Amino acid sequence: MSRRVLVVGAGVMGHRHAAAVRAAGDRVALAVDADLTRARALDENALAYGSLAGALASPETVDAAIIATPSFQHLDQLVTLAAAGIPTLVEKPHRIPGQDPAGLLTAVSGGAEVFVGMSTRHWPGYVELTRAIGAGELGEIVGYTDRMAFALPEGALPAWYFDRSVSGGGVLVTNGVHALDRARALLGPLEKVTATMRPVLPGHDTEDHARVRFRAGTATGSIELLWAAYEPVATGLTVTGTRGAGHIAMDGSWRISTRDATRTGDAIDIDTVPFAAQWQAFRTGAAGFSIDDLEPTLTLIESLYREASDG
Ligand SMILES: NC(=O)c1ccc[n+]([C@@H]2O[C@H](COP(=O)([O-])OP(=O)(O)OC[C@H]3O[C@@H](n4cnc5c(N)ncnc54)[C@H](O)[C@@H]3O)[C@@H](O)[C@H]2O)c1
Structure with a gap:
């Protein structure tokens, strides 16, 4: 079944993901970027929005979302998409060191589907x-x-x-x-x-x-x-x-x-081949890319930064 996809962040990675979506026979239905010109340029067949909230109020419904915004925004956008019940592929890192993952972990334990883009x-x-x-x-x-x-x-x-x-x-x-x-x-x-x-x-x-x-x-x-x-x-x-x-x-x-x-x-071609395979892995619910798999990596990175700053 072809999926309708919401892409948040229409920069370099947003375009790579959009290409993978199309290659699988799926459709970018909603494109979001803080810069509306970029949102419009992501996919000529998508409805373009300047904010995630605007896209979620759209009459067009979606089956999945991709987050490809600057890294500190991933956590909030993930929690928002989880609350909307939309399975989401989030670019790495799924949060930045210092951000509290509690809300996301609660959403995941409540059944939110999140797949981290470890390309x-x-x-x-x-x-x-x-x-x-x-x-x-x-x-x-x-x-x-x-x-x-x-x-x-x-x-x-x-x-x-x-x-x-x-x-x-x-x-x-x-x-x-x-x-x-x-x-x-x-x-x-x-x-x-x-x-x-x-x-x-x-x-x-x-x-x-x-x-x-x-x-x-x-x-x-x-x-x-x-x-x-x-x-x-x-x-x-x-x-x-x-x-x-x-x-x-x-x-x-x-x-x-x-x-x-x-x-x-x-x-x-490292800009296309892994992203097409990754989209298929997300579609089929491949194991190993969940928040439970990736949160320990973030905790480790957080501890390495802390030790470095402690001297
Ligand atoms: N998996 C990989 O191989 C890989 C490679 C490069 C980057 N990344 C990750 O991908 C993410 C995006 O990187 P990029 O290089 O595409 O960045 P980018 O700056 O090219 O694109 C980010 C886009 O998000 C938009 N944006 C900013 N705030 C927004 C908001 N609140 N709502 C909607 N759109 C907003 C910007 O206008 C921009 O167009 C980063 O987290 C980065 O770490 C992953």
């Missing part, structure tokens, strides 16, 4: 690696290294990303939420987690570099996150086991090598 877990290489680890192909996992780094020329991201009150912080919350989430999903609970972080780019008081170290079961691991003024090197996720290893590059290409065989996958 990197929908990369084909990540799906393959999850399967290989689950099947024991890599043996006992001993090492885990995730280097998620991006060249960030001036103006590459809207200014709100570097305003802690809107984004919640720098690279740790914006990209680290993906890295910590996928480490937890692949390895289980992270223990003895420590972090260092600092600004790198001129004019930033939020962190552009963060390094997180942890233990998880039999593995020791590290996550390095970077926003740089140059093209970073040696990036990607590497999982090392006693019987094999897997690597996923930042372009989505991947390699899994065991004593028996080597399998590989090509680079993907």
